[in-house]
Amino acid sequence: MRNLEDYIESVANPRAKEWAKLLERKYRERTGKFLLEGVHLVKEALDAKWPLEAIAFDEGSGVLVQFEEYLGEMDGTSGPAWIPVSPEIIAKCSETETPQPIFAVARKRPPSAETLFAAERGLVAVLDGVQDPGNVGTIVRSAAASGATAVVLGKGTADLYNPKTIRSTMGALFHVPVLEADLRELLPEAAERGIAIVGTSLQSARSCYEYDFASRSVWLVLGNEGSGMSPQVSALAETNVIIPMSGRAESLNVAMAATVLLFEAQRQRIF
Structure with a gap:
């Protein structure tokens, strides 16, 4: 040796x-x-x-x-x-x-921005100010497991390379590209390329199960744990979806919500 x-x-x-x-x-x-x-x-x-x-x-x-x-x-x-x-x-x-x-x-081996646009029907998880390292790591893990194209970390989001974030990914960061970017610049470029920018909001009336995740590229925007998407990013969303809840709970943790939405997109695209 x-x-x-x-x-x-x-x-x-x-x-x-x-x-x-x-x-x-x-x-x-x-x-x-x-x-x-x-x-x-x-x-x-x-x-x-x-x-x-x-x-x-x-x-x-x-x-x-x-x-x-x-x-x-x-x-x-x-x-x-x-x-x-x-x-x-x-x-x-x-x-x-x-x-x-x-x-x-x-x-570090950060991917290029072009990685985000390479897939014909890309599915990208976009994090807007998600501050808890455990949540960020779990979302990266769910993105890798659901076959997402990439994860984008906007400003105000916890550092990918924080030891707690790394542990929470359970190694998934080696299997899905993760890019840091300014969402106010990146999201308009994605929209110009015909990509659907889909926000998540408790005020939305549109169920995630009614939304078509399968026919085109979709970037799913997940907001801050307490305040949701920032006004600037929310204004760039083409539409918002909500996860219907038949039981009693005010909301889901952002990492749980991301997992539900990413796997719903996977279900529509594969199954």
């Missing part, structure tokens, strides 16, 4: 300090890198051939047993560096109370 590097013990090590800084958004934006914590996410990234700079692991944990198939593929000329580190470094580079004994340093 020629990619194996020397053991790092101290949290004061320059490399370890740089990794820990990636828990802060400004350093992620400055370096174009982010952290992936835990066995599942690291495996998902390796399977997806995502660009990884390094994989740090607790040498005494035995975690490498779960990565034997990946280690056997290493030829020393490509792939991430595998670096044994102390449990203290693992804890320093994690926000979880009981961190898993492995994490990876990944490079």
Whole structure:
């Protein structure tokens, strides 16, 4: 295993300090890198051939047993560096109370805006100020599971590369393009290309089950948890839909609503 590097013990090590800084958004934006914590996410990234700079692991944990198939593929000329580190470094580079004994340093790989327009009948989830990282991660996961073309994160939306967002995606960010954009510029361009901009509103009278998600490209706009879509974005929607509720509940969590709508679009398009 020629990619194996020397053991790092101290949290004061320059490399370890740089990794820990990636828990802060400004350093992620400055370096174009982010952290992936835990066995599942690291495996998902390796399977997806995502660009990884390094994989740090607790040498005494035995975690490498779960990565034997990946280690056997290493030829020393490509792939991430595998670096044994102390449990203290693992804890320093994690926000979880009981961190898993492995994490990876990944490079950002943002898609181009043209990715959004490439599909003949695209289905894109557009997030307008969704602030909770768990909600953003869950919507990315639902988008990937329902076969959506992409996810767009508008201004005011939680950072995709926040560790909590990353954990909530459960690796789905490796399987669906996620793009950050100014919705006030992007949505008019989409409308000019004949794409339906569909908002979500509790005031809408139009049921999502009556709307035709199948015949053309649809961008589904999901608003802030408390206030919904911003007035500027709402004005750009061609129509709004609502999820009918026969039981007693004021509304659905935005991630739950997104899941219902994305899978309704999938049902119409496939089944």
